[in-house]
Amino acid sequence: MTMKTKENAQVRYEELAAIDKQHFMHPTSSFKQQQEKGPGFIFTEGKGIYLKDIRGKQVIDGLSSLWNVNIGHGREELGQAAMDQMKKLAFSSTFSTNSHEPAIMLAEKVAQMTPGDLTMTFFTSGGSDANDTAFKTSRQYWRLKGKTDKKKIISRNKSYHGVSVGASSATGLPGFRNFPSLAPDFYYVDSSIQALKEMIAREGAETIAAFISEPIQGSGGVNLPPENYFKEVREICNQNEILFIADEVITGFGRTGTNFGIENFGAVPDMMVIAKGISSGYAPIGGMVISEKIKNELIELTDGVYMHGYTYSGHPMCCAVALKNLEIIEEENMIENVRNMGAELQNGFKWLAQRHEEIGNIRGIGLLGAVEILKDKETNTRFADPVSVKVVEEALNHGLLARSIVYEGQDTLAFAPPFCINKEEVETIISIIDKSLTEVKKKGLK
Ligand SMILES: Cc1ncc(COP(=O)(O)O)c(C=O)c1O
Numbered sequence: 329m330t331m332k333t334k335e336n337a338q339v340r341y342e343e344l345a346a347i348d349k350q351h352f353m354h355p356t357s358s359f360k361q362q363q364e365k366g367p368g369f370i371f372t373e374g375k376g377i378y379l380k381d382i383r384g385k386q387v388i389d390g391l392s393s394l395w396n397v398n399i400g401h402g403r404e405e406l407g408q409a410a411m412d413q414m415k416k417l418a419f420s421s422t423f424s425t426n427s428h429e430p431a432i433m434l435a436e437k438v439a440q441m442t443p444g445d446l447t448m449t450f451f452t453s454g455g456s457d458a459n460d461t462a463f464k465t466s467r468q469y470w471r472l473k474g475k476t477d478k479k480k481i482i483s484r485n486k487s488y489h490g491v492s493v494g495a496s497s498a499t500g501l502p503g504f505r506n507f508p509s510l511a512p513d514f515y516y517v518d519s520s521i522q523a524l525k526e527m528i529a530r531e532g533a534e535t536i537a538a539f540i541s542e543p544i545q546g547s548g549g550v551n552l553p554p555e556n557y558f559k560e561v562r563e564i565c566n567q568n569e570i571l572f573i574a575d576e577v578i579t580g581f582g583r584t585g586t587n588f589g590i591e592n593f594g595a596v597p598d599m600m601v602i603a604k605g606i607s608s609g610y611a612p613i614g615g616m617v618i619s620e621k622i623k624n625e626l627i628e629l630t631d632g633v634y635m636h637g638y639t640y641s642g643h644p645m646c647c648a649v650a651l652k653n654l655e656i657i658e659e660e661n662m663i664e665n666v667r668n669m670g671a672e673l674q675n676g677f678k679w680l681a682q683r684h685e686e687i688g689n690i691r692g693i694g695l696l697g698a699v700e701i702l703k704d705k706e707t708n709t710r711f712a713d714p715v716s717v718k719v720v721e722e723a724l725n726h727g728l729l730a731r732s733i734v735y736e737g738q739d740t741l742a743f744a745p746p747f748c749i750n751k752e753e754v755e756t757i758i759s760i761i762d763k764s765l766t767e768v769k770k771k772g773l774k
Pocket of ligand 1: 576
């Protein structure tokens, strides 16, 4: 940037920042921080793993924005797919059995990619509404089968399922439920088979409609399940007539090195919730996928209309973009790259742990990984003042947009870079974390 363009960019930044403060209510943000400091970045463009802001600062997008820009930024083919579809048919309804080619072809594509007999997709605009759809549908399913008491939904502590009334009610991170009057009949369980069994015994299987879980918890800290957890969950759900819903919003479409996260753990759910990676964030779309068995039972048992549908269920442009995105992931063997670069990321974590005694609890699968910062590894104690927040701040100075997770007393750094990342770029991320942590340590840890 020349001096003059830099000055102009600063002027425009300030103009936009003033308007932002006055008119833009941000999602999951601090009102006070916005008013005191203005917007964080005002991003203007993206390419591959990089984002650039209005003042010309370039950063690595270490979490693929919100774990969603999986193919990376700046893929013009997706813009072309959106334009082609909009020129032909920008919108038509899919209510009352009307249909269009992009939704039909995307539903088929999803069915080809999912494990087991998960074959039919209901489309939404994102993950929260897809979870609400799964909750309503699972409760309705039992009602149609005459089991009207089966209403409770069990989710895991530290889970994140979104922010609609139903999805926040299912979220096992209490901070997200800190709103009055969320939905009834949601229960939270610790991540052990014993705890699940105890809850079912306590509440009564005849009152439980579904158990929902992310295959790997994302926002809760990139937490892998205990050994054999989902195999046992599958059995318990079968034994107790409880539907098993896998929330694949983060883990779906390649993030863990397989099409879906649950495939790593040898179980097939009855329903799957999808969003984010289906379109890599280029268009807002999500969905609920149901098994052939549930589909057939719903067909048989439902008299009249399934009274549930969003205006944008199966939006033609979003479906066309998602189809193109999935085609790119396949044609460019991106899931293989996720596996290879995931291994590099884990090597990087190990290297960091050798250099910094505070780094522990290294974990991850594919391009979904985390490290924790610990005061004492043996007792698993954290520093009183979370270190990861300071590392993230410092990393920005070195060109990395990273994510710290401090819910529930954690001090975690989470990583989920775009699938197009290469070895040098993984190494850059690791070396920035190394430098940033070194600098934070120099200032003293409390
Ligand atoms: C596992 C999981 N489920 C559901 C959601 C909610 O999706 P959305 O924000 O698209 O409503 C998210 C979002 O981060 C998520 O991570």
